[in-house]
Amino acid sequence: MKVIKKINNNVAACVDDNGKDLIAFGRGIGFPRTPYQLNDLSKIDMTFYKLDPHFQILLDEIPEDLMLLSVEIVQKAQKKLAGRLSPTLVFSLADHIQFAVKRLKEFKEMKILFSQDIAQLYPKETKLAEEALSIINASLNLTLPHSEVTNIAMHFINSRTDVTIDEEAQAVEERIEIITQLIEQQLNIVIDRDEFNYQRFQAHIRYYLKRLSSGETFIDGNKAILQHLRAAQPAVYQAAVAIMDYIRQTQDIVQSDDELLYLMVHLNRLYEKSGGRAAANHD
Numbered sequence: 415m416k417v418i419k420k421i422n423n424n425v426a427a428c429v430d431d432n433g434k435d436l437i438a439f440g441r442g443i444g445f446p447r448t449p450y451q452l453n454d455l456s457k458i459d460m461t462f463y464k465l466d467p468h469f470q471i472l473l474d475e476i477p478e479d480l481m482l483l484s485v486e487i488v489q490k491a492q493k494k495l496a497g498r499l500s501p502t503l504v505f506s507l508a509d510h511i512q513f514a515v516k517r518l519k520e521f522k523e524m525k526i527l528f529s530q531d532i533a534q535l536y537p538k539e540t541k542l543a544e545e546a547l548s549i550i551n552a553s554l555n556l557t558l559p560h561s562e563v564t565n566i567a568m569h570f571i572n573s574r575t576d577v578t579i580d581e582e583a584q585a586v587e588e589r590i591e592i593i594t595q596l597i598e599q600q601l602n603i604v605i606d607r608d609e610f611n612y613q614r615f616q617a618h619i620r621y622y623l624k625r626l627s628s629g630e631t632f633i634d635g636n637k638a639i640l641q642h643l644r645a646a647q648p649a650v651y652q653a654a655v656a657i658m659d660y661i662r663q664t665q666d667i668v669q670s671d672d673e674l675l676y677l678m679v680h681l682n683r684l685y686e687k688s689g690g691r692a693a694a695n696h697d
Contacts, residue, residue, distance in 0.1 A: 415452045420444040422478050428452070428461075437462045437470070439485050439504075459485050462501060468610035469505045476508050483553050484508035487546045491570055494542055503573040509614060510569060511550060513683070514558055531628045532564050536571055543567035568621050589664070590619050593657050600653035601685060611687040618680040626667050640675045647682050654678045 419427040421437070423444040428436050439460040443452065452458075462469075473481070484507045492499055533540045543566035551558055594612075598605055605612050644651045654677040658669050 415455060415458070416449055417443060417446070417452050418449050420448050421473055424478050424482055425473055434463060437465045437473075439481070441482065459489065460501070460504065466502075466610070469502060472505050472509060472610065476505075476512055479553070480508045480511050483550060484511065487549060490545065491542050495538060495570065495574070498574070499570070500573040503569060505610070506573070506614060506617070507566070507569050509610075510565060514562055514565070515554065515556065517679075518556065518558060531625070532567055532571075536567055539567040539570040540564075542570060565621075568617065572617050572620070586620060586623055589623060589661075590616055593619060593660065596656050596660060597653050597681065597684075600656050601649055603685070605684075611684055615680060615684040622673070622676060623661075626661065626669070626673070627665070637671065640671055640678070643675070643678050643682060647678070647685070650678055650682045650685055653685075654681050657681075 415431065415438070416429045417426045417438070418429055421427060421444065424441050425437065425439055426444045426448070428438045430436060438458050439462075440458040443457055481504070484504050487507060488499065488504050491503075540563060543563045546566050547558060547560070547562050550556070550562075594605055594607070597603070654674055657677055658674060661667055661669065
């Protein structure tokens with residue numbers, strides 16, 4: 415394998431022996447001066463052919479240590495889960511770890527609660543998520559809350575490629591599309607359904623709907639955080655309220671301010687990544 419271009423110290427653009435382009439992950443493969451011939455393929459942890467440009471952007475946005483941490487966790491999960499995992503789990507999990515660390519620093523009073531429902535339905539994924547959380551906390555010298563087990567488990571569950579979609583799951587996907595259209599109308603934006611930031615938002619809404627339908631309380635919020643976000647992003651607040659109204663009307667589920675806060679945090683993230691804040695500044 416020939417290493418063509420350094421992306422960072424542990425990720426590089428390469429060409430395999432058949433002349434095909436790929437992105438390779440491996441500790442230290444970006445250190446030597448490029449281009450060079452890499453003969454010891456045991457240094458390679460993962461390879462990605464035809465990597466989506468959105469994921470290449472994430473390589474610049476996410477710190478190297480978090481990417482390597484995600485690679486380590488996904489490799490362990492691949493060995494222990496019988497079904498196949500989507501290769502893009504490395505990117506979505508690293509992105510989640512980065513967000514969880516940021517949330518710990520910025521929203522200390524906001525706590526996502528552990529889901530007993532998820533733990534009972536998906537014991538293997540939950541056990542793996544517990545191990546992953548221990549690795550994350552030890553590696554980053556942090557104490558992310560135990561509720562992160564549920565979030566990490568959901569990443570494993572959503573990335574399973576051997577899971578068939580039943581009627582209930584299909585109904586959830588239809589609701590997510592309606593919610594997406596509501597967001598576009600409320601915020602006057604066009605959302606690229608194939609873009610990574612939207613796929614990340616989808617996963618959070620899927621999780622939100624799942625926990626609402628099970629009747630579980632899943633967030634212990636803080637009114638001060640909600641008021642801060644409401645004042646900072648009134649358009650996002652109105653969009654979140656519109657989503658809650660839709661869910662109340664179609665599923666007869668009344669949501670609290672804590673659920674509103676959860677929606678706002680993830681909707682605001684999607685809005686900012688879609689250039690919403692920049693657009694607001696030009697109004």
